[in-house]
Amino acid sequence: MTSIVEALVSGGKATPGPPLGPALGPLGINIKEVIDMINQKTADYNGMQVPVKVIVADDKSVTIEVGTPPTSALLLQEAGISKGSSKPNLEKVGNITVEQAAKIARMKRESLLAYDLKPAIKEVTGTAVVMGITVDGLDPRDFHKNLDEGKYDSILDKEDW
Numbered sequence: 001m002t003s004i005v006e007a008l009v010s011g012g013k014a015t016p017g018p019p020l021g022p023a024l025g026p027l028g029i030n031i032k033e034v035i036d037m038i039n040q041k042t043a044d045y046n047g048m049q050v051p052v053k054v055i056v057a058d059d060k061s062v063t064i065e066v067g068t069p070p071t072s073a074l075l076l077q078e079a080g081i082s083k084g085s086s087k088p089n090l091e092k093v094g095n096i097t098v099e100q101a102a103k104i105a106r107m108k109r110e111s112l113l114a115y116d117l118k119p120a121i122k123e124v125t126g127t128a129v130v131m132g133i134t135v136d137g138l139d140p141r142d143f144h145k146n147l148d149e150g151k152y153d154s155i156l157d158k159e160d161w
Helices: 020-027 032-043 073-078 100-107 117-129 140-147
Strands: 003-010 049-056 062-066 094-096 133-136
Touching: 003 020, 003 062, 003 133, 020 032, 020 049, 032 049, 032 062, 032 133, 049 133, 073 100, 094 100, 117 133, 133 140
Parallel strands: 094 133
Antiparallel strands: 003 049, 049 062
């Protein structure tokens, strides 16, 4: 019977302690190897909480699926701040570039509703509105208008989707 263990781990810093160790121990697998694989797969999310699913098959083979952190956590990391604004309409606490917004959109691609890069960026930067984070120095709503008008097309044409 396949066993599945789901947990939130600190990116690149999972340990054999709780929550993973006690859940993996009874499954008869090498916990250190699994922890090392998780840390390797989550290294890009250093310091963020990352959802991880460890799937152990009957033959003791292990598959690890790594989710992406919440959009808000990715925005905080890209803006280089520790928390969003308590008064987002009045107080702006950080700024990200169009390229950083595109990077987050690519990371979240699987969980976004958008099929193209522009709408995906709008989805990501919509979260920035409630966090007090500006995009290219603009309120995200103003950024959305400029995005719709094609003012960032030359930059976005260089971005992969």
